[in-house]
Amino acid sequence: MTASAVSADDRQTAGEDLFLESAEPPRGHLSLEEIVRPFSIEGRGLTVVDRQSETRLSYTDLATRAAAASERLRKAGVGPGTPVAMTIGNTLESILSVLGVWMAGGCVVSVPPPPRAAALQWYRSNFIPVLETMDCRFFVSADDPAELPLPAKAVALHPAALAEADHERRRVPDISIPDRALVQFTSGSIGAPKGVVIRGDQLAGHLSMIEQGMGIPDIDHEVLVSWLPLYHDMGLIAMFMTGLCARVNMVIAAPSTFAGKPSNWLTMLSQYKATMTAAPNFAYRLAASVPYDDGLDLSRMRMALSGGERLHWQTLLDFQDTAGPLGWRWEVTRPSYGLAEGIVGASSTPLLRGAVRGPGGHVSVGPLLPGNRVRVKAGLEPSPIHLGGEWLLAGYQTAEGFEARQGDWWDTGDAGFVHDGELYVLGRRNEVISLAGRNIFAEDVEAIGHDVGASHVSACAAFRDSAGDHRFSVVVEGDRSLTGSPEDAAELARRLRATVTEILGTRLTSVRVVRKGSIPVTTSGKVQRARCRALHDSGELDRRTLAELR
Numbered sequence: 001m002t003a004s005a006v007s008a009d010d011r012q013t014a015g016e017d018l019f020l021e022s023a024e025p026p027r028g029h030l031s032l033e034e035i036v037r038p039f040s041i042e043g044r045g046l047t048v049v050d051r052q053s054e055t056r057l058s059y060t061d062l063a064t065r066a067a068a069a070s071e072r073l074r075k076a077g078v079g080p081g082t083p084v085a086m087t088i089g090n091t092l093e094s095i096l097s098v099l100g101v102w103m104a105g106g107c108v109v110s111v112p113p114p115p116r117a118a119a120l121q122w123y124r125s126n127f128i129p130v131l132e133t134m135d136c137r138f139f140v141s142a143d144d145p146a147e148l149p150l151p152a153k154a155v156a157l158h159p160a161a162l163a164e165a166d167h168e169r170r171r172v173p174d175i176s177i178p179d180r181a182l183v184q185f186t187s188g189s190i191g192a193p194k195g196v197v198i199r200g201d202q203l204a205g206h207l208s209m210i211e212q213g214m215g216i217p218d219i220d221h222e223v224l225v226s227w228l229p230l231y232h233d234m235g236l237i238a239m240f241m242t243g244l245c246a247r248v249n250m251v252i253a254a255p256s257t258f259a260g261k262p263s264n265w266l267t268m269l270s271q272y273k274a275t276m277t278a279a280p281n282f283a284y285r286l287a288a289s290v291p292y293d294d295g296l297d298l299s300r301m302r303m304a305l306s307g308g309e310r311l312h313w314q315t316l317l318d319f320q321d322t323a324g325p326l327g328w329r330w331e332v333t334r335p336s337y338g339l340a341e342g343i344v345g346a347s348s349t350p351l352l353r354g355a356v357r358g359p360g361g362h363v364s365v366g367p368l369l370p371g372n373r374v375r376v377k378a379g380l381e382p383s384p385i386h387l388g389g390e391w392l393l394a395g396y397q398t399a400e401g402f403e404a405r406q407g408d409w410w411d412t413g414d415a416g417f418v419h420d421g422e423l424y425v426l427g428r429r430n431e432v433i434s435l436a437g438r439n440i441f442a443e444d445v446e447a448i449g450h451d452v453g454a455s456h457v458s459a460c461a462a463f464r465d466s467a468g469d470h471r472f473s474v475v476v477e478g479d480r481s482l483t484g485s486p487e488d489a490a491e492l493a494r495r496l497r498a499t500v501t502e503i504l505g506t507r508l509t510s511v512r513v514v515r516k517g518s519i520p521v522t523t524s525g526k527v528q529r530a531r532c533r534a535l536h537d538s539g540e541l542d543r544r545t546l547a548e549l550r
Contacts, residue, residue, distance in 0.1 A: 018378040020418050022368040026390065029208030032177050032200040035245045036102045039063045043220070046244075048092040049253040049268070055092050059247060062096070067172045069100030069162040076138065076157065080105035081178045083134045085151070087113045087141040088230040089159070090254045095230070095240070096163035097140050105175035109136060109183040109195065112231050114149055124149045126193050127185070129399035134183070134195075183397055184233050186340050195397030196340045203237070206343040206391050207245040209370050210238060214246065214276065214303060215351045222248040223300075225274040227258045227265060234308050237344040239278055248276075262286040263293075266323060270296040278305035280526070281315055282459075284333075288318040289455040292326065299327030303351060307336035309526050310427055310443040311363040314451055316355050330354045337365035337425050341410055343391045346372050347423045356422075364422045374423060375409055382415040382426045382439050415439070431463055431529055433470045433506065440504050442472065442529060448503060449476050452496045456482055459519045461527040465509050466537050473510040474500075475532055477519055478546055489513040489547035497549055511549045512536065518544045 041059035048055050057065065078084060084101045088094050088110055101108050109131065114123050131139075131151040138155055141148055145156035181200035185193045216222050224243040228235030230252070243250040251272045258265045258279075265287055269277060279287075284306060306316075320330055331354035338345040349355065349366035356364045359380050368374060371390035377383035386409040395404040415432065416425040427441030434440075442462040449460035459477040464470075474496065482489040493511040501507050518541060520531040535541050 016378050018376050018418055019373065020368055020376070020421065020423065021373040021389075022370045024370045026205055026209050026370040027212060029205050030245065032102065032181060032204040035204060035207060035241070036066070036099045036177075037063050037172060038244065038247060041247050044247055044249045046092075046095070047249070047251045047272070048090070048095070049251060049257065050091065051254075057092070059244075062099070063172075065163060065165060066096050066099035066103055068164070068166055069096045070103035070172060072162050073097075073100050073104045073106065073138075073157075076155070078104045078106045078138060080175055081180070082106040082138070083109050083136045083180075083183070085109040085111055085131050085136040085139045085154070086231075087111060087139075087143065088236060089113075089142055090227070090230050090235075090252055091142070091159065093159035093163040094140075094142070095252070097157075097159040098230075100162060101140075102177050102181070103172050103175070105177060107178055107180050107183065109134065110231050110236065111185055113141070114143060114147075120149065130195055130397055133399055133401055134397055180394070184236070184340050197394045197397055197402065198343055199394055202343060202391055202394075203241075204245075205371070206345070207237070207242050209391075210242045210345055211246045213345075213348060213351070213369055214242070216246060216248065219246070219248055222246070222276065223251065223272055223274045224248055224276045225251040225253075225269055225272050226277060227253040227255055227268075228278060229255045233340050233344045234278060234280075234338075238305065238307075238338075243276075258283065258286075261290075263290045266292060266296060266298060266326065269298055269301060270326070273300050275300050275302040276304070277301070278307070280308035281306060281311050282309065284319040285312070285315045285450060286458075288315065288322040292322075296326045298323060299329075301328055301332045304333050305336045305348065306333055306355075307338060307345075307348075307365075310425065310447075311335045311355070311365070312447045312450070313355075313357050313361060313363050314447070316363070335363050335365045337423060339387070339412055341393045341412070342372065342387050342389075343393075345369050346374070346387055346391075349422075358419050358422070358424055359417075362424045362426065364419075365425055367422050374418070376416065376418055380417050380419065382417055382432075382441075384429065385412045385414045385416050385423075385425065386410060387412050415441070428529075433464060433472065435470070435504075435506050438505075440472075440506055444504060445472050445474060445500055445508070446527075448500050449474060449496055452499050453478075453492055455479070456492065458516055459521070459527060461519050461529055461532040463529040463533040463536075466533060467509075471506060471509045472500075473512070473533075473536060474508055475512045475514055475519055475536060475541065477516045478513045479516060482513060482546055483515055486547055490549075493547050493549045509550070510536075512541065512545055513547045514541055515544045515546065 038059035045058035177200040182198040183195040226239035336348040373388040375386040427443040431442035445462035520528040
């Protein structure tokens with residue numbers, strides 16, 4: 001991909017608006033109806049891995065099974081335009097249910113799975129009112145209906161019942177997918193989750209754009225492998241739906257495959273002769289910290305997206321040190337940037353170039369993808385990033401109703417800059433402090449926390465102090481070795497505070513080391529800094545604290 005931008009050196013001065021846009025327009029594409037009905041593709045298909053078993057269907061069989069699910073949904077009352085709330089799991093039954101809703105002409109409303117009892121009330125108050133306002137009368141979930149928080153008058157449908165196999169060849173009615181094809185909830189990293197409304201033609205065009213950027217040289221030998229959760233946009237759109245659009249062989253595994261044993265990711269890439277995959281920065285960090293069996297071969301890998309959170313240069317180096325001896329080439333990893341309000345993808349480094357470290361040691365997330373535009377302030381100082389172009393959301397679905405997007409630009413809430421025609425994203429603007437003319441982002445502190453803690457730290461959350469004294473506090477999750485050694489936990493806290501002071505020039509107000517699983521995360525695995533600050537300030541983390549410095 002290439003990009004063009006007005007030169008900040010020759011034609012603009014610092015502080016003026018600088019516009020970056022893709023130099024490559026989107027190409028023609030299949031309709032969403034054509035994408036979800038791959039009846040004619042016999043040789044390639046989908047493999048779903050569940051624990052120790054796997055199920056493979058050709059695309060023809062996948063479409064036939066989805067048609068059966070569609071018929072069952074229509075008999076239940078789903079018709080053109082009907083919103084169907086779904087907890088999309090990484091199972092064959094859930095995938096067939098998604099395709100079945102679209103084949104029936106319905107709108108897929110993707111919500112994260114209900115949490116455990118401790119956070120169930122938060123789930124009810126944030127998601128259920130939105131679903132009720134949309135008149136979601138159907139909720140597809142594998143959870144027990146008795147324990148499922150349902151909208152008023154909603155009927156629970158089990159994906160296994162919808163996707164039950166039969167041998168009848170079905171003809172799918174020629175039903176168009178409505179303008180409102182997908183509602184995907186934001187991850188809730190700031191404020192309450194809201195439903196991002198995506199049109200069907202936008203989604204189809206976006207999928208074709210991502211496929212175009214993959215530069216597939218030989219469709220018969222391409223294999224996409226992903227464990228990313230399908231209820232999140234990166235897993236559903238950037239991986240599964242794009243793979244379906246491209247008609248490449250796919251392997252979909254459960255997120256627990258990686259969470260339970262990080263080495264499983266690279267092991268699966270070798271096992272299935274993968275050429276494409278994707279994951280957030282934290283997954284590359286965890287994958288770099290574990291040992292691997294002999295004989296893994298990652299030399300077929302051609303593209304691995306890294307997005308969903310800020311990229312850390314040291315993580316890229318550590319991962320290459322681990323995966324390189326297994327055949328992984330540096331140019332395979334593609335730092336990328338996107339957000340649900342732009343469907344999923346806004347920018348990505350060029351295919352087979354590799355990551356680039358730019359001004360200030362920051363990692364480039366590349367030129368813009370076709371159909372995207374960005375507005376920032378000229379110069380290398382971080383400024384608000386505004387996104388424009390063809391893929392912006394139609395609007396938000398909230399508990400008050402539908403809120404249409406206003407204007408041609410969308411404030412992403414992120415800060416960054418443009419250099420040599422490429423975008424650099426530094427962090428969220430709501431978690432930044434200014435010190436001696438420098439901006440220090442929460443992500444800067446968290447990166448140091450992971451460096452200092454190495455494999456002993458599974459998560460790190462930095463947030464501005466509630467007292468407003470322009471300092472950060474930090475909460476880090478320690479592994480089992482720290483759980484059994486308060487002295488080691490205290491030493492980690494001291495080293496973290498000292499390193500942040502040395503590198504960033506700011507003193508942390510408090511450093512708290514807590515047990516694993518204490519830091520709240522979004523549906524995509526990103527830390528929820530605002531919720532973590534609330535838990536920290538209220539004392540709810542006290543009983544899970546291993547060590548604390550104040």
